[in-house]
Structures are given as C-alpha cells and as structure tokens.
Amino acid sequence: MRLVPTLLLIAITAGAWNYFSTxxxxxxxxxxxxxxxxxxxxxSLPSFSVAEYRITPAAEFSLEARVLATETYxxxxxxxxxxxxxxxxxxxxxxxxxxxxxxxxxxxxxYFYRWSDQPPIPxxxxxxxxxNMHMIxxxxxxxxxxxxxxxxxxxxxxxxxxxVEAPDGWRWNSSMTRSDSGGGACELVWVDTVTVR
Numbered sequence: 001m002r003l004v005p006t007l008l009l010i011a012i013t014a015g016a017w018n019y020f021s022t023x024x025x026x027x028x029x030x031x032x033x034x035x036x037x038x039x040x041x042x043x044s045l046p047s048f049s050v051a052e053y054r055i056t057p058a059a060e061f062s063l064e065a066r067v068l069a070t071e072t073y074x075x076x077x078x079x080x081x082x083x084x085x086x087x088x089x090x091x092x093x094x095x096x097x098x099x100x101x102x103x104x105x106x107x108x109x110x111y112f113y114r115w116s117d118q119p120p121i122p123x124x125x126x127x128x129x130x131x132n133m134h135m136i137x138x139x140x141x142x143x144x145x146x147x148x149x150x151x152x153x154x155x156x157x158x159x160x161x162x163x164v165e166a167p168d169g170w171r172w173n174s175s176m177t178r179s180d181s182g183g184g185a186c187e188l189v190w191v192d193t194v195t196v197r
C-alpha cells in the first residue's frame with residue numbers, strides 16, 4: 001500500500017515541476033484569436049491507414065486559437081493515435097479579461113471550466129468559443145511541435161476532422177460542431193500543419 005502514496009507524490013511533483021518550469025504565457029486584455037475555426041465538410045476525401053487504424057476525413061479544418069490547457073496521454077488505444085489534447089479558445093475565450101475569471105483544467109479526455117459567482121460571459125458562449133481537441137499528429141515533427149505547446153500561446157493548425165475505426169469494430173469520431181458539450185463533443189483532429197507563437 002506504500003506504492004499509492006509514492007505514486008501520488010511523484011505525480012504531484014511532476015505536475016508542479018511542469019507548471020513552474022513552463023508557466024502560462026500572459027496577455028493583455030482583448031481577444032487575441034478573434035476568428036472561429038473554419039470547417040468545410042467533405043464526403044469525398046479518401047480514407048487512409050495508420051498502424052491498424054482506418055482514418056476517414058469528414059471535413060477540412062483549420063483554426064487559430066489560444067491554448068487554454070494541455071494534457072498528454074500515454075495509456076489506452078486513444079493514446080496510440082492522439083497523445084495530446086489541447087483545450088483551445090477563440091473570440092471571447094481568447095480574452096484574458098474572460099479567462100482570468102475562469103478556472104480551467106483537463107482530464108480523462110475532457111476539458112473543464114468553473115467560475116465563482118457569475119460566469120464572465122454566458123455559458124453558451126463559453127461552449128461556442130472553446131473546445132477540447134484530440135490531436136492526431138501527421139508526423140513525428142508535428143508531434144514534437146505539439147508536445148512543446150504552452151498554455152497562453154497561439155496555435156494555428158490545419159488538417160481534418162476525422163473518424164477512426166479499428167479492425168475489431170472500435171470507433172472514435174470527431175464532433176462536427178462547436179456548439180455541443182459533454183461526451184462526444186470533442187474534435188478529433190488529424191494535424192497536417194501547426195505553427196505556434
């Protein structure tokens with residue numbers, strides 16, 4: 001039973017080290033990523049394979065957004081494809097005046113936000129201007145770039161919203177709208193290009 005407290009201490013120490021060695025980037029008030037993601041639905045894009053997974057693009061997708069949180073994953077079949085999630089915000093959810101009044105976190109492939117008293121903007125606007133996105137890097141170089149992303153940075157990426165299927169019938173599909181929340185609301189993004197500033 002001594003193993004559990006030891007592992008917990010290691011996890012807390014690693015999290016603290018990660019936070020303090022790469023503190024969030026601060027910005028002045030004002031929306032710094034004002035535009036909504038661009039999505040062009042396609043039914044004719046060809047499927048392709050990665051390892052044993054079949055990947056089917058459903059839409060061309062691009063966005064420029066502020067990084068609200070990052071989380072890496074090492075276990076589970078989802079991590080085989082998508083080792084990192086980015087919680088991203090645009091429009092009012094890229095504004096420090098709004099974000100400073102929210103507590104944001106990630107875990108178990110979800111993104112969470114809380115506030116004290118009243119939300120800084122209506123909850124429906126938070127949903128419509130932010131999302132947790134599962135990143136599938138198209139190459140080792142894209143993965144290296146995603147691994148270095150810090151909270152507060154602006155990322156510009158492009159690729160596809162995709163569906164994934166394994167030979168045993170397991171499926172993982174992207175949300176196709178920015179207005180949903182809860183289970184199934186995350187975007188599953190095949191990332192062809194990414195730049196960070």
